Amino acid sequence: MKRFVVRFTGNDEPPPEDLERLRALPDSKVIDSSPRMLLMEAPEAALAELVRSIPSWSVSPEEFTPLPDPRSKIRRSR
Amino acid sequence: MPKNTTQQYIILPPRGLTADVVSPTTQKSTQFLLSLESVRTVGVAATAGLFAKTKAKLRVLDSIHENGAKLVEMSSDAVSDLRAEQPGVRIVPVIYHFPAIAHRPEPSVKPQAGGAALKIGITVVSRKDGKPIANAKVIAFTDFANRVGSQGTTNAKGVVSLAVGGASKKIQRLYIYSPMGFWNGLKLNFTLKSGLSFPLDPIDLSFTDSLRHFYGNSPDSAGRGVKVGVIDTGIAPHPDLVIEGGENTVQGENPQDFGDSGEGHGTHVAGIIAARGTPPTGIRGLAPGVTLRSYRVFGKGAEGASNFAIAKAIDRAVSDGCDLINMSLGGGPSDEATHSAMTHARASGVLIFAANGNDDRSPVSFPAADSVALAVSALGRKGTFPAGSTEVGDVASPFGTDKKDFIGAFSNVGPETDLTGPGVGIISTFPGGYAVLDGTSMACPAVTGATAKLLATLPAILNAPRDQARSDAMAGAVLQAAKSRGLGATFEGQGLL
Numbered sequence: 001m002k003r004f005v006v007r008f009t010g011n012d013e014p015p016p017e018d019l020e021r022l023r024a025l026p027d028s029k030v031i032d033s034s035p036r037m038l039l040m041e042a043p044e045a046a047l048a049e050l051v052r053s054i055p056s057w058s059v060s061p062e063e064f065t066p067l068p069d070p071r072s073k074i075r076r077s078r
Numbered sequence: 079m080p081k082n083t084t085q086q087y088i089i090l091p092p093r094g095l096t097a098d099v100v101s102p103t104t105q106k107s108t109q110f111l112l113s114l115e116s117v118r119t120v121g122v123a124a125t126a127g128l129f130a131k132t133k134a135k136l137r138v139l140d141s142i143h144e145n146g147a148k149l150v151e152m153s154s155d156a157v158s159d160l161r162a163e164q165p166g167v168r169i170v171p172v173i174y175h176f177p178a179i180a181h182r183p184e185p186s187v188k189p190q191a192g193g194a195a196l197k198i199g200i201t202v203v204s205r206k207d208g209k210p211i212a213n214a215k216v217i218a219f220t221d222f223a224n225r226v227g228s229q230g231t232t233n234a235k236g237v238v239s240l241a242v243g244g245a246s247k248k249i250q251r252l253y254i255y256s257p258m259g260f261w262n263g264l265k266l267n268f269t270l271k272s273g274l275s276f277p278l279d280p281i282d283l284s285f286t287d288s289l290r291h292f293y294g295n296s297p298d299s300a301g302r303g304v305k306v307g308v309i310d311t312g313i314a315p316h317p318d319l320v321i322e323g324g325e326n327t328v329q330g331e332n333p334q335d336f337g338d339s340g341e342g343h344g345t346h347v348a349g350i351i352a353a354r355g356t357p358p359t360g361i362r363g364l365a366p367g368v369t370l371r372s373y374r375v376f377g378k379g380a381e382g383a384s385n386f387a388i389a390k391a392i393d394r395a396v397s398d399g400c401d402l403i404n405m406s407l408g409g410g411p412s413d414e415a416t417h418s419a420m421t422h423a424r425a426s427g428v429l430i431f432a433a434n435g436n437d438d439r440s441p442v443s444f445p446a447a448d449s450v451a452l453a454v455s456a457l458g459r460k461g462t463f464p465a466g467s468t469e470v471g472d473v474a475s476p477f478g479t480d481k482k483d484f485i486g487a488f489s490n491v492g493p494e495t496d497l498t499g500p501g502v503g504i505i506s507t508f509p510g511g512y513a514v515l516d517g518t519s520m521a522c523p524a525v526t527g528a529t530a531k532l533l534a535t536l537p538a539i540l541n542a543p544r545d546q547a548r549s550d551a552m553a554g555a556v557l558q559a560a561k562s563r564g565l566g567a568t569f570e571g572q573g574l575l
Contacts, residue, residue: 009418037386060414063413
């Protein structure tokens with residue numbers, strides 16, 4: 001199952017009832033959390049629909065930024 | 079001088095699509111958007127009066143609301159000037175989406191018959207005493223433009239075998255990257271044969287590299303009172319560094335393990351900002367007086383940092399009271415979580431610097447390309463690295479008003495560039511010693527360090543309430559203090575701080 005970052009975009013603390021609704025999403029699992037975010041394994045459509053129904057929350061797929069490396073690299077071996 | 083192109087941009091308030099007309103922290107941005115609305119039908123000439131420098135001219139094409147986002151047309155130079163004069167607004171290029179057509183796979187290069195099996199053995203040694211250098215990465219390019227070649231790593235005897243397609247081969251470029259303690263080596267256009275020996279120059283900590291050329295050695299007090307968060311591969315314990323604390327935000331790892339992930343990158347970045355050593359026995363960063371915190375987002379053995387870890391690190395740095403955040407990372411896809419965390423940081427009075435990226439003049443990568451962060455390109459200076467070092471291969475046009483200045487060939491560039499900093503041939507701290515690295519990753523902490531040094535002299539801004547107005551004031555102070563090196567706005571933004 002894909003992993004998603006669910007983030008509170010409002011100015012204050014996220015409402016506890018919002019967090020409860022997110023954590024109660026069927027077939028989902030909270031992998032990690034911070035005060036303004038949840039890292040969730042969840043069915044994409046169901047999560048997107050739930051997030052749309054709660055004001056000031058956003059959802060995005062978990063993405064990765066590569067290690068910075070300015071060294072010259074080989075694209076094709078000889 | 080690089081081309082100054084005109085294109086369309088969207089000018090947005092700090093958050094959302096319309097400015098908050100009652101918030102005192104975004105008052106300046108709101109007034110600016112309202113002013114643009116009032117001249118929307120008049121044209122370029124009338125907008126000139128909106129800017130103190132009267133350089134940033136633009137044409138307002140459309141608007142979603144009188145205090146809302148504006149579609150404008152302006153030159154890349156004007157974008158840079160506008161960022162300096164209105165640091166609270168976001169400026170994003172208009173983009174168009176196209177059908178996703180898959181690229182055709184490229185044909186692979188087949189080794190020449192009988193040639194691939196032949197390997198050429200060479201040795202890498204120290205120029206000082208001739209001792210072999212182990213674990214040096216050696217890359218031989220037979221066709222540099224297409225990046226065709228062979229690579230390997232030296233063994234304990236300093237020997238590496240390269241399969242370049244023959245027992246004797248013309249090499250366009252041979253790069254040697256040492257693990258640490260030496261300048262990296264570059265040899266151009268020669269015939270590679272077995273038995274050749276390649277010496278590398280040991281690092282002399284009193285050498286004037288480009289960082290010290292532009293900034294000299296800072297006093298102990300530089301940056302005092304400013305707290306800086308480094309979001310990176312962690313910071314290793316080092317005699318020249320004092321780390322106040324931090325957090326590892328990699329999911330599944332120990333949150334208290336914010337030391338080096340095994341890469342050394344974050345330790346190098348931290349030294350550029352805050353190293354407290356004294357040459358020739360140590361090295362000194364631009365702001366030794368800052369309070370330094372480490373936020374590790376790259377896992378041990380991992381090749382990437384997740385947007386969750388990065389956004390969490392930004393949040394943590396904000397709640398820990400950091401004034402500045404350094405993000406020498408990028409190249410992943412643009413994402414809402416990181417953008418939202420950076421927006422929250424700016425609204426909490428924190429300024430973020432991000433590296434442009436090292437993809438050989440490609441567009442500025444995310445998150446530097448996000449208008450919320452200040453994007454940094456890599457400045458180089460001829461004469462600040464040894465002949466025969468890899469930095470020789472980084473020299474590229476454009477050259478500045480002083481013809482020794484250039485933007486590193488690897489540096490990404492574009493209208494999102496806000497500033498430039500020394501990023502070619504930088505000596506800094508490394509786990510277990512010292513290393514020379516190149517990249518916008520090095521330029522970014524140079525700007526962060528210089529900013530900390532500046533902010534320490536501006537208590538009215540530093541002690542202001544932690545809100546959007548504070549981070550806007552910081553950005554404005556930095557961008558207006560920067561001086562052009564004559565490289566053009568898409569390459570240097572407002573220039574060097």
